[in-house]
Amino acid sequence: MSANAHRPRRSCLYMPGANVRALEKAKTLGADTLIFDLEDAVAPDAKAEARAAIQAAVEGGGYDPREIVVRINGLDTEWGADDLKMAAKAGADAILVPKVVSGADIDRIDTALNAAGASPDMGLWVMIEMPLAILNIQEIAEAAHRTRLTTFVMGTNDLAKEYRARPTPDRLAFQTALGLSIAAARAYGLVAIDGVFNDIKDEHGLMDECEQGRTLGFDGKTLIHPSQLDSANRIFAPSPHEVEQAKAVIEAFADPENAGKGVLKVNGKMTELLHLEEAHRTVAMDEAIKAFEVAGS
Incomplete structure (x- = not known):
């Protein structure tokens, strides 16, 4: 990438x-x-x-x-x-x-x-x-x-x-x-x-x-x-709710208790590994936008 x-x-x-x-x-x-x-x-x-x-x-x-x-x-x-x-x-x-x-x-x-x-x-x-x-x-x-x-x-x-x-x-x-x-x-x-x-x-x-x-x-x-x-x-920016859910997904899959699991329930939603990839992208974009806005202020 x-x-x-x-x-x-x-x-x-x-x-x-x-x-x-x-x-x-x-x-x-x-x-x-x-x-x-x-x-x-x-x-x-x-x-x-x-x-x-x-x-x-x-x-x-x-x-x-x-x-x-x-x-x-x-x-x-x-x-x-x-x-x-x-x-x-x-x-x-x-x-x-x-x-x-x-x-x-x-x-x-x-x-x-x-x-x-x-x-x-x-x-x-x-x-x-x-x-x-x-x-x-x-x-x-x-x-x-x-x-x-x-x-x-x-x-x-x-x-x-x-x-x-x-x-x-x-x-x-x-x-x-x-x-x-x-x-x-x-x-x-x-x-x-x-x-x-x-x-x-x-x-x-x-x-x-x-x-x-x-x-x-x-x-x-x-x-x-x-x-x-x-x-x-x-x-076109991730909403606060989307960022919050993305971070919850990342934390859930990082939890040792969930090691090896391909499907989890996160905040009541069925979440698969494919959602983990999107969650990382959402958080990275949110961080990039915040850094951009600080640099431009």
Whole structure:
């Protein structure tokens, strides 16, 4: 398990790369991850200026303990290669690449990162937002075994466009895509981040979608406005009750009287060894979140 296995990624906030004031303000925001965006948030005639602004911001630092990810333009665009080289040179924690559709795409991006001199610790995040990506999701995830791929980010807005789907509060149109992406991420040890919620003023809608995302198994949510941070941070963190139960499970299996037992009753609940593994993960994540919040205060 990697050193970043329990790094909080409850809230992954997109920040427009062309907005220097926003990049500076991000140093004070309670996001686990900041995604400096060179793609959708930046007009074509502002791409070069935004790239320079992001490079200056990343190299200037001051964002710790927040994770810094740069969403580049696709490598098949006129901007993508320069975006990638900049992110590698500046020392971002990861890049986020849009519209991947195959394992070969992952190999090509990984090769480009190596050629650009990216640190071995630099991660590769990819947008899952095309119908072909859903059909090839296992192949894409499997590339993690030979590349620096670490994270799936759902692009539900693009999926809606490509599917010609009608978005609804229950996200019925995307349940297959979301479920397959989670299955592939878990099978190959990847982080999975849910897509954005578009209505900034609808706090209850955001909370419902965060709850749904967590129920499906996502590790966090991409966000488009700082006002959405509190809900995502709260919902994607283990609750006090979950932490208390997890600690009780760990203590029960550690009790010498229970040595060799595969099934126990803990606080009235049947508990197996598989629950012990999840209990350790819950406690580790709770501790990581607390440490992150102390470091960011």
